Amino acid sequence: MSLSFGNILNWKTWCVFTIWMLAACVSASVFAGDVSLGISSKEAYVGVPITVQFQFRDVSKHEPPELPSVDGLKIESGRVGTSSRSSFSFNGRTRTSESLTYRFQVTPQREGEFIIPPLTLSYDGRKELTESIRFTAVKSVNDSMVIVEISADRPSVFVGQPITLKLKLWIKPYRSEEYQVTLSEGDMWNLILEQSDWGPFADRMKELAKNRQRLGGDSVSRDTPDGDSSTYYLYEVEATIYPQRSGKIDAGQTRIVVDYPTELKMRRGRNPFKGLFEDDFFGPSSSLFDDAFSSFDDGLAITASRPIVAEANVDSIEVKPIPSQGRSKDYRGAVGSYEIKTHAKPTQVAAGDPITLYIQISGEGPLDVVQPPVLTSNETLMERFVVSDEPLGGLVDDKRHIKQFLTTIRPRSENVTEIPPIPFSFFDPENEKFVTVQSDPISIDVSPSEKLSFDNIVSQTQAMPEANESVESKKASIPLRMRPAESLLKTQTYHPLISLGLFVVVIVPPVAWVFVLLATRFGRIRSRMRHAFTPMRWAVRQIESATTCSALNDFVIDFFAEQLRLPQATKHSIVGRLRIEGCRDLANQLEYWFEHCVRSIEREDGEVLDSLRKDSIRLVEDLLSRSTFLQSSHLKTAISSANSFAKTLLLILFIGLIFSAKSNAEDASWLTPAQQKVLLNEAQVLFENGHGQTNSAESCRLVVEKYELVIQSGLRNANLYFNLGNVYQERGQYSKAIASYRRAIMLDPNDRSILTSLKRSENALSETPMLPLNSPRSVLRQISTVVFSYVSRGYALWGAAVMWIGAWTLLALRTLTVKNVHAGFVVGLFVAAIVLGSLVVSHEWTLRNPKAWIVTSNDVTLHLSDDEQSGSLGGALPHAAEVTASSVRGDWLQVSTEDGRVGWVQKKSLQSVL
Secondary structure, three states: OOOOHHHHHHHHHHHHHHHHHHHHHHHHHHHOOEEEEEEOOOEEEOOOOEEEEEEEEOOOOEOOOOOOOOOOEEEEEOOOOEEEEEEEEEOOEEEEEEEEEEEEEEEEOOOEEEEEOOOEEEEOOEEEEOOOEEEEEEOOOOOOOEEEEEEEOOOEEEOOOOEEEEEEEEEOOOEEOOOOEEOOHHHHHOOEEOOOEOHHHHHHHHHHHHOOOOOOOEEEEEEOOOOOEEEEEEEEEEEEEOOOOOEEOOOOOOEEEEEEEEEEEEOOOOOOOOOOOOOOOOOOOOEOOOHHHOOOOOOEEEEEEEEEEEEEEEOOOEEEOOOOOOOOOOOOOOEOOEEEEEEEEOOEEEOOOOEEEEEEEEEOOOHHHOOOOOHHHOHHHHHHEEEOOOOOEEEEEOOOOEEEEEEEEEEOOOOOOEEOOOEEEEEEOOOOEEEEEEOOOEEOEEEOHHHOOOOOOOOOOOOOOOOOOOHHHHHHOOOOOOOOHHHHOOOOOOOOOOOHHHHHHHHHHHHHHHHHHHHHHOHHHHHHHHHHHOHHHHHHHHHHHOOOHHHHHHHHHHHHHHHHOOOOOOHHHHHHHHHHOOOHHHHHHHHHHHHHHHHHHOOOOHHHHHHHHHHHHHHHHHHHHHHHHHHHHHHHHHHHHHHHHHHHHHHHHHHHHHHHHHHHHHOOOOOOHHHHHHHHHHHHHHHHHHOOOOOHHHHHHHHHHHHHHHHHOOOOOHHHHHHHHHHHHHHOOHHHHHHHHHHHHHHOOOOHHHHHHHHHHHHOOOOOOOOOOOOHHHHHHHHHHHHHOOOOHHHHHHHHHHHHHHHHHHHHHHHOOOOOOOHHHHHHHHHHHHHHHHHHHHHHHHHOOOOEEEEOOOOEOOEOOOOOOOOEOOOOEOOOOEEEEEEEEOOEEEEEOOOOOEEEEEHHHEEEOO
């Protein structure tokens, strides 16, 4: 049977197709996603962790694995989700493989065989059951190689009482009899593994590691359990703890793991302390510190070792509970010896006005855990004052060793003459008894409420009191001045100070004066200006002033070269350029003129010179009449490009407007104007009726909720934020009131009443370190707040502009030799304009900073990174202080404080002013 050409071709085609399909299948099998499971060792030691690892390769979607709990095992997540990428070629194509690794630290707590049951792993729409993980744990034989002891400075303490613990670590130095080498105390220290648990000494060890330091070891003698004396390296460290529960002292399961060597060998080029369990799959196990302190011989290396786990032996230290007998009802867990002081501001107020009460606690105990006194249990205080229901914010001053709390109280009537003493109870562990100390009373002067100043509280025209309410009760419950609901429905946007109009006002006057100065003082520059703006008149004047043919020839060459933009031109290059541009008749006439002028230079005949002048004027006029065409021909391409650019820019702007309109439509308020008005009216009535009543705190809370709901719906204006700030001020939440007033100033910087209210809130915090006043920005902010609370910023800005323009106008008149303009008057206008302008600029810089945020929570910590577990930078941020945001990462802000610190803070602790 013979095969035709078509059959042969078909056969070959099928072969090629079959081979290609097989290669594709192989390739698909190679690059399909899979999961691998591994364990660092099938034999483990008690107290020493091993690593279990899951590696997902080329998987697009998966569920993170979770190891189940196993009796006798401590399972912790290691580096979760570590990714890697690699590229390689297969079948002529380059492929990239990605892997994601999950590691778990598994630490056996006892001896025996352990089994981690199979896991079901889900990835890429399928599920796979892994094999069970088996390993055996044996107890490491210590043989008194490593000994850990913890002692205390006293045999017993009370709960919360500080106690100083001392850790003593003895490590027997390893000695190689073969090489007659004994490892130094630095070498033995570097063998301590990271898996060690330092318990209450962990913070101290982290501090040493961060500073690239370590504990120094002394060579001492110690008796072993078998009665022999042996040499050890002794390392000591101290830590102060505050026991939180009664019983035996809790040393935090202190356990030290040492990778103790058992063999040394000559091996050059290898660092002996890089870890003994290096593995490509699991990576090296590292020691607590690097080997910067090692004195080990570079020619020797540790070739064998075994881990030694040493549990701490703790002295019998009893932690006694706080007794219940004799405990006062306001005791809140303070242990130590303390004092309490109070002061208030202001001390001259009207009935119902807020008074800021500062409570300062100092002593020898742990201030960070000290709770504020319970003011609601003080019957005398509650009878005379309305006390804010907000929690007291505390700030610890480590330098003065004090903790300060801040709250707001309001006298109920004009009969109140003093703030009663504030008690504070604590347990004295030295004398084993409860002690209550009190602050001194504070004298205050309270006037009747109807004598309140207009700046503080005024009558609301739309107040809705109850019908049976008396005149005196109306006066006693007059609220802060609130803007009517109708004025809260207009949306405003932020407009910065720098605008086109202000730029023109600032720049045009000095530029105009410079032109006047140049025109009147410098003849050469004036001539150049005339040359640029009236070239024909200037050329005729220069031609008529030429006294020789040679001078006339030079001028014509320079003039034509300048008009044709020819650097270092000659008469031949000028004629050639004219011909290139298509002006052949002008080129021929100019060439003839040059030849005639050269022949006439030797004769210097007056009639010939006059004829040359007339001809040169005609040539110049002809050139200038053609210069528009010449310049347009050069600029034709540029103009065309500019037109294309302008059209493209207009198209982009048009598309941007469409998307902006679409975005605005999508972001439109989800509350209608009618619904917003109803909510605002309800908030207004709630605030007015609840002011001064027993339920005022609940009413203010509801008012805040309604205002925030309206703001979230997209409505923003200065009056709305002003009212919200007044509500916060009524509640004694001055930091949130300051943030609201600052938002109002961003939208309406010329409203003096907003600045007056802002000043009132800031004055309530001015005597506490919670509001810093030591930076230039904070000082200028206070000055701007005070100045523009009396004078409108708009008037100051217009006044500065008028004085600025007037000063430059008078200076221009003096420049034009107007003698009756007095120099002192000009200087005075300049000084006044600069002073007013500086005040406006300082107001813009300090009060209208779009990147500013206000601290509105207590005990806000500045972190090193966007992680709550990261370290802190200094103490807590001052309450109601301003910080400047530089970047955003999720729910975290990177901010800079007024004292120069830069770190990360959670958004929920701050409020933006924009």
